[in-house]
Amino acid sequence: MKKEIIITGYGGQGIMQAGNILIKAAILEDKVTTFFPSYGAEMRGGAANCKVIISDEFIGSPIVYKPDYVLCFSRLAFEKFRKSLKPDGLMFLNSDLVKIENNIDVLVLEANTLSEKFGSKIMANMAMLGLFIARVKLLKQASMEEAIKESFKHKGEKIVNLNIEVFRAGLDCV
Amino acid sequence: MKKEIIITGYGGQGIMQAGNILIKAAILEDKVTTFFPSYGAEMRGGAANCKVIISDEFIGSPIVYKPDYVLCFSRLAFEKFRKSLKPDGLMFLNSDLVKIENNIDVLVLEANTLSEKFGSKIMANMAMLGLFIARVKLLKQASMEEAIKESFKHKGEKIVNLNIEVFRAGLDCV
Amino acid sequence: MKKVEINREYCKCCGICIEVCPVNVLSVSKEFNTSGVHPVELIGDCIACGKCYLMCPDFAIEVKEND
Amino acid sequence: MKKVEINREYCKCCGICIEVCPVNVLSVSKEFNTSGVHPVELIGDCIACGKCYLMCPDFAIEVKEND
Amino acid sequence: MKFEMPESLKKTPQHYCPGCGHGIIHRILSEVIDELNIREKIIAVAPVGCAVFGYLYWDFDTCEAPHGRPPSVATAIKRTNPNKVVFTYQGDGDLAAIGGNEMLHTANRGENITIFFVNNVCYGMTGGQMAPTTMPNQVTTTTTQGRTEEDGYPMKVCELLSNIDYVHYLERVAVNSPANTLKAKAAIKKAMENQLNGKGFSLVEILAMCPTAWYQTPVESLQMIEDTISKAFPLGVFKDS
Amino acid sequence: MKFEMPESLKKTPQHYCPGCGHGIIHRILSEVIDELNIREKIIAVAPVGCAVFGYLYWDFDTCEAPHGRPPSVATAIKRTNPNKVVFTYQGDGDLAAIGGNEMLHTANRGENITIFFVNNVCYGMTGGQMAPTTMPNQVTTTTTQGRTEEDGYPMKVCELLSNIDYVHYLERVAVNSPANTLKAKAAIKKAMENQLNGKGFSLVEILAMCPTAWYQTPVESLQMIEDTISKAFPLGVFKDS
Amino acid sequence: MIKLMKGNNALVEGSISAGLDAYFGYPITPQNEITESMSVRMREEGRVFLQTESELASVNMIYGVAMTGKKALTSSSSPGISLMQETISYMAGCELPTVIVNVQRGGPGLGNISGAQGDYFQAVKGGGHGDYKMIVLTPSNVQEMYEMPKKAFYLAFKYKNPVMILADGVIGQMIEKVDLNELAKYPDEDEVFNASDWALTGCKNRSSRFIRSLIMEEGALTEHNYKLLEKFNKMEVEVDFEEVSTDDADVVLVGYGTSARIIYDAYLNLRDSGFNVGYLRPKTVFPFPSKRIAALADAGKKFMVVEMSSGQMVEDVRLAVLGKSEVQFYGIPGGGVPEVETIISKVKNMM
Amino acid sequence: MIKLMKGNNALVEGSISAGLDAYFGYPITPQNEITESMSVRMREEGRVFLQTESELASVNMIYGVAMTGKKALTSSSSPGISLMQETISYMAGCELPTVIVNVQRGGPGLGNISGAQGDYFQAVKGGGHGDYKMIVLTPSNVQEMYEMPKKAFYLAFKYKNPVMILADGVIGQMIEKVDLNELAKYPDEDEVFNASDWALTGCKNRSSRFIRSLIMEEGALTEHNYKLLEKFNKMEVEVDFEEVSTDDADVVLVGYGTSARIIYDAYLNLRDSGFNVGYLRPKTVFPFPSKRIAALADAGKKFMVVEMSSGQMVEDVRLAVLGKSEVQFYGIPGGGVPEVETIISKVKNMM
Ligand SMILES: Cc1ncc(C[n+]2csc(CCOP(=O)(O)OP(=O)(O)O)c2C)c(N)n1
Ligand SMILES: Cc1ncc(C[n+]2csc(CCOP(=O)(O)OP(=O)(O)O)c2C)c(N)n1
Ligand code: SF4
Ligand code: SF4
Numbered sequence A, B: 001m002k003k004e005i006i007i008t009g010y011g012g013q014g015i016m017q018a019g020n021i022l023i024k025a026a027i028l029e030d031k032v033t034t035f036f037p038s039y040g041a042e043m044r045g046g047a048a049n050c051k052v053i054i055s056d057e058f059i060g061s062p063i064v065y066k067p068d069y070v071l072c073f074s075r076l077a078f079e080k081f082r083k084s085l086k087p088d089g090l091m092f093l094n095s096d097l098v099k100i101e102n103n104i105d106v107l108v109l110e111a112n113t114l115s116e117k118f119g120s121k122i123m124a125n126m127a128m129l130g131l132f133i134a135r136v137k138l139l140k141q142a143s144m145e146e147a148i149k150e151s152f153k154h155k156g157e158k159i160v161n162l163n164i165e166v167f168r169a170g171l172d173c174v
Numbered sequence C, D: 001m002k003k004v005e006i007n008r009e010y011c012k013c014c015g016i017c018i019e020v021c022p023v024n025v026l027s028v029s030k031e032f033n034t035s036g037v038h039p040v041e042l043i044g045d046c047i048a049c050g051k052c053y054l055m056c057p058d059f060a061i062e063v064k065e066n067d
Numbered sequence E, F: 001m002k003f004e005m006p007e008s009l010k011k012t013p014q015h016y017c018p019g020c021g022h023g024i025i026h027r028i029l030s031e032v033i034d035e036l037n038i039r040e041k042i043i044a045v046a047p048v049g050c051a052v053f054g055y056l057y058w059d060f061d062t063c064e065a066p067h068g069r070p071p072s073v074a075t076a077i078k079r080t081n082p083n084k085v086v087f088t089y090q091g092d093g094d095l096a097a098i099g100g101n102e103m104l105h106t107a108n109r110g111e112n113i114t115i116f117f118v119n120n121v122c123y124g125m126t127g128g129q130m131a132p133t134t135m136p137n138q139v140t141t142t143t144t145q146g147r148t149e150e151d152g153y154p155m156k157v158c159e160l161l162s163n164i165d166y167v168h169y170l171e172r173v174a175v176n177s178p179a180n181t182l183k184a185k186a187a188i189k190k191a192m193e194n195q196l197n198g199k200g201f202s203l204v205e206i207l208a209m210c211p212t213a214w215y216q217t218p219v220e221s222l223q224m225i226e227d228t229i230s231k232a233f234p235l236g237v238f239k240d241s
Numbered sequence G, H: 001m002i003k004l005m006k007g008n009n010a011l012v013e014g015s016i017s018a019g020l021d022a023y024f025g026y027p028i029t030p031q032n033e034i035t036e037s038m039s040v041r042m043r044e045e046g047r048v049f050l051q052t053e054s055e056l057a058s059v060n061m062i063y064g065v066a067m068t069g070k071k072a073l074t075s076s077s078s079p080g081i082s083l084m085q086e087t088i089s090y091m092a093g094c095e096l097p098t099v100i101v102n103v104q105r106g107g108p109g110l111g112n113i114s115g116a117q118g119d120y121f122q123a124v125k126g127g128g129h130g131d132y133k134m135i136v137l138t139p140s141n142v143q144e145m146y147e148m149p150k151k152a153f154y155l156a157f158k159y160k161n162p163v164m165i166l167a168d169g170v171i172g173q174m175i176e177k178v179d180l181n182e183l184a185k186y187p188d189e190d191e192v193f194n195a196s197d198w199a200l201t202g203c204k205n206r207s208s209r210f211i212r213s214l215i216m217e218e219g220a221l222t223e224h225n226y227k228l229l230e231k232f233n234k235m236e237v238e239v240d241f242e243e244v245s246t247d248d249a250d251v252v253l254v255g256y257g258t259s260a261r262i263i264y265d266a267y268l269n270l271r272d273s274g275f276n277v278g279y280l281r282p283k284t285v286f287p288f289p290s291k292r293i294a295a296l297a298d299a300g301k302k303f304m305v306v307e308m309s310s311g312q313m314v315e316d317v318r319l320a321v322l323g324k325s326e327v328q329f330y331g332i333p334g335g336g337v338p339e340v341e342t343i344i345s346k347v348k349n350m351m
């Protein structure tokens, strides 16, 4: 089993954080994993994406050309990655940010709106992770939550719990 | 005919000037010629030499390893170049600066003393050129004097004549 | 009469114009623009002082003759 | 008594010591050293003021106990 | 006064972070160029730094110099094209760190060029590291506990260059309020006019917001210039002769 | 007073031209090192310039830095070996031309090192070209009609650095007379003591004769410092805090 | 200790484990994590960290530290490494042990901030002036980013020569598992790291020393070059590479760093489809595994060289093969990454 | 006008004849005559001369002038050229026509001030970062020092690329006869030198322009590199070399610059003694006369490569020959000069 995931959007949307949580969860399940980020020249607001590979065996190139899954947070990225998706691949879209007409092959979530329900829109990435894991079951909910905890523990228990809640809300959307 | 000459001593002794006069004279006689200088890191007082080749044909390397003739203005240079001289080569020595015991294979001239007779010791190089040309006849006296004129003309006629006089005095020493 | 004109697509919702407007007629809108940003909108009577223009880092504001 | 000592081989005949000696007891010698330089020599009574030492660029002068 | 986009700016969105000072400076600079009617004579030199993409926004001829070298590039352009108007636009890393020597010698030669020096007390482009101008105790990604003596002290470019006889004009301004922005524009205009009048080296240092590397909101950043930065880097004219 | 060769000098003739200022400076520097009894703690940094061979004459540990970089080399040595005494010995080409940025930042960081800056208003080693410190109208091999405005203006290092708050000590001296040489020695001593006392950055600028590139006799060169150079580069303390 | 870590951060931990005394650096993407993490970690460890004003200052600072026999490292990316070339040549001339890390990005010029391998020639042939060589290590995973600094210092001190770790933006930026356990000791490392017979430490109880690269005495610089050349030739024993399934291979895939990871995917895929391909990854590119490649060429094997460049290392492969068998090249310059599928189809064409 | 002239001075006259608009330089031996003579001659001609504060400034100044479509040149020697590597890479990236003169001296490090050929790799393989090439011209006599600047500018503008004149201290310092008559015009030079379609001249009557090497759009830098690569490949037509008596030769002597003069002496001597040797001198080393050398190798000829280095150009000869015949090397690094007698005896051993 080897699955290739691209998380993509603009800087500041928690793209890299989402990728980091995935690899942390993968490690908890003793999988082989790599993470590879790409940025524009700019710090915030510019296009950014990360590539995550989760596998049972040695991973050669950490670069992903034809992803199995794309988690998408911007229109530009949507247009671009829709084409590169594997034939049986899946696209997950934050539909607060990208409105599309024909969405038969796309799983959508109004992730900002969902996140804002919990007090701030910056947890949209957690909601999307929830949606993704619920649909794909690549990693266990428990490992994901452990990984989220690990990632936010320096910000205190409250933040950890809030993020887990949003993640679970995302989970429930499938 | 191809003759290789090294003029050697310290910076400030007119080493390069002497070499320049030789190649200028050679050109006046339509010969092929090259000049190549070497300095130490320092500006004055340091070891310095130049290599002059005068030939009837194309000259490849302007570097001289085994000179036909050496014009020598310092003890260090004397020790060094005596060894590298061609079997039938000739060494010309300013004996004001280098006192030697065994001088059978060396032509000596108290060139500083001679020059000082004309008012300044900085024309010792001209005296040595005179000695050299008188003995070797590689170039004509007239071309040499023309070349000296050419080299000093920016300093005025008096200086030109003085240098020619010292050159002639050197000529007369053989 | 001159009035502020906002380029919704250029706006990054930095909030500087809102801060400097002397008559507090600028506010963040509800909708997203195509970059996922809530652009600023005019919510009152602009006096065309130009302060928002002077301070907008993203050329998103001009003060123009109302046409 | 202290007196100037000249290292003939180090001297480059720059003439600075001659210039600064307050009692004019330094002078250029006739002979060459092995570098073809006429080194400075003492030609009178040195008062051991050390000015020549202070100004000689070539460590050619020391002022030492006469032994 | 006109509050409309100057002709010297291209009509396109920018890549800068929300609240970034570069955009304001781009605009007032372009207004000055329009007002002096020199757009067609400009050859601008962009730095390496967040403003490296200046040419995507400026509608006049622009080149990009290696990091720190705009003063040399500009010197050469001006000396071979004395009828053009040549300026550099440089960040504090570009001008004061890696490019310190080019700045120093260009100033000391009194070259007839203009430097716009955008001091945002950090390296924006590379992710918010310490700059030569970073303030004591300021937190950056390479001074995570705040800048200490071991890291060195803030470099004050206007103060430093003010001791050079051959520098014509030095002023430090800021773009953190409408009033300051208007003063900044006036300084930029004066510096450009100096070049047009053959007066020699002019440099305008502009304190600018970098909310991202300051870990502040854009609005807080305006205040930070007011309260802290312009205390360490006082505004004003340092030389005008 | 002792007028004998210091222990810190090797007993060997030098390669410098007759009347060159470097020799005098080598000697007084060595005397200071002897007097402070720090010969065994010295790590010296030689420049690229006529003094590149310093290590042939100095009897203490010495390295050679790439042209202009001695301040960086010295900073690194001192920071990793805080108990050693570290100085650089640099010409005006080395320090003020190619090495201007390393000088500036080392000074601005207030590094606890000492710089001896030998200003002979020319590039000696390469054959007498213009230096940043070359005086207006001075003839050199690259200003054969005398230095003009086009070539730039003399750079005044002490004046420039005196505006940096974090510089501890700056003095300009000369070695063109016995009295000045003694003052130069005192300044060198003070600069070394500053380092021993952890006071931070000290720089002593020493006006020195280069008869060769000045087209003067050694004795005329002494006078040229007196009459011309020390007018353009006034002697004295520029900072002591 | 097993951790998930970025390549750049692993390099920092590895350097600290290797006993790094001092780090000097100037920010540049894609290696900023090194400078940033060093600023925290070196001071935690009570060692020297300084963010410099430029790469020129950085490289001259490691030059200075090395003069005193201590371990110093600087890191940068392509344009910054170009600025270091003069001093790298000086270090080789002065025989100073230092480590320089290049996390390569797309070039030429300012290029972009993606990973690339366009600086091979600069590192291996000599971007500086004069005849000199650096040992060049090429990490291909995060574990090696952790382990190679120690190796680099060991070799730098063993040969008294600068050593470069030639990484790239992909290896620097990627995260994967790394084992941060203590690094093994080289049997002779105490001896090798002992610089007391040459370093500048103050002339207490010994005669004074100097270290320099200006060698003006007649013929002396030529002699010095011969001595260096002999040393560079001796480095041959340090050649290091990884080789898989070359025995029965018709075509051997050759790549270093990130390219090696990519050809490994191609290798697996081709073997799965029944093609006899092998894999060879130089872990040192100077010295280069020329002998091994020549031996494989003698055995009739063909080569497919893959690089993130327009073709640089391929010259060293060709120089090893010397026409004895086919050498093909596939590369993507400017921060692009070679595609596994293209490699596969190109190799199939060679069969 | 026939004159006796130093190589360095001839280069100045040749540059002025070529229409040089601006010279920038920083003193370094053995090329100081260039900077010194430029200071006089450029101002006599009413053109721009500036002695800069450093080689970094110099190279960035020619970069600036080239932006405006004018002709600028800088000169230096080995250590100074190393400092220029970043900007040289930028020039290639920005496609700017400039000329850089390297009068090589002994290295590595500060080395010495003799003539040498240790910077071949730097010039030819790329001392800067990223994939780029320069055209590299190698004068071997004072006449070529006069003529090559014009050729260099012609090629620089034709390909919009930096061109290097790779001389050495011997060619720079030696005096011999030179014919200073006006340089021939290239038939298309007016066209080639016309930069009006790309240079920055102020956006009067046209839309604004920019010139840059930062190319961040996805895939764009790779595309840009392919475009450059195509250009570098096209330069192949500019290959230039001098060849004597190779037809019946058993061994062909190969050398450039000063080494070419030395092998010529050996060639004459060996022919006099009845040995069938030939002489081949590359006048461009990028592009390198690989095809011609390969053809000679196909014809069974052996090669003796002579350099003032530890062996750099010999790699390009080996890459051309690819094992088809014997390639021997003889070189003296560090500012030494190969001896004619040694060449002769080595060639005899090959017979
Ligand atoms: C030679 C070189 N070194 C380092 C870099 C990386 N770099 C790019 S921008 C920059 C500094 C940016 O800071 P500043 O000049 O203050 O501009 P800002 O982004 O803050 O506007 C650096 C170090 C580079 N491109 N080239
Ligand atoms: C990178 C580099 N550029 C240029 C040189 C040539 N160079 C050697 S010494 C020197 C300048 C010497 O002048 P200065 O520093 O004033 O010392 P001085 O000889 O006058 O004492 C120069 C330019 C060099 N060695 N390295
Ligand atoms: S022009 Fe003045 S009043 Fe109108 S919106 Fe802007 S700041 Fe407010
Ligand atoms: S200042 Fe400009 S970018 Fe910021 S919120 Fe107002 S309109 Fe938007």
Ligand code: SF4
Pocket: D004, D020, D021, D022, D023, D024, D025, D026, D045, D046, D047, D048, D049, D050, D051, D052, D053, D063
């Ligand atoms: S010590 Fe004084 S008196 Fe004696 S020679 Fe020297 S300067 Fe003259």
Ligand code: SF4
Pocket: D006, D010, D011, D012, D013, D014, D015, D016, D017, D018, D039, D040, D055, D056, D057, D058, D059, D060, D061, F019
């Ligand atoms: S000062 Fe020294 S070198 Fe000069 S003349 Fe006197 S003793 Fe000789």
Ligand code: SF4
Pocket: A042, A043, A044, E015, E016, E017, E018, E019, E020, E021, E022, E050, E120, E124, E125, E209, E210, E211, E212, E213
């Ligand atoms: S990092 Fe700072 S300077 Fe750069 S664009 Fe963002 S706010 Fe502006």
Ligand code: SF4
Pocket: B042, B043, B044, F015, F016, F017, F018, F019, F020, F021, F022, F050, F120, F123, F124, F125, F209, F210, F211, F212, F213
């Ligand atoms: S050139 Fe000048 S500085 Fe150099 S040794 Fe001669 S006199 Fe001294």
Ligand SMILES: [Mg+2]
Pocket: E049, E091, E092, E093, E118, E119, E120, E121, E122, E123, E124, E131
């Ligand atoms: Mg900044």
Ligand SMILES: [Mg+2]
Pocket: F049, F091, F092, F093, F118, F119, F120, F121, F122, F123, F124, F131
């Ligand atoms: Mg000097």
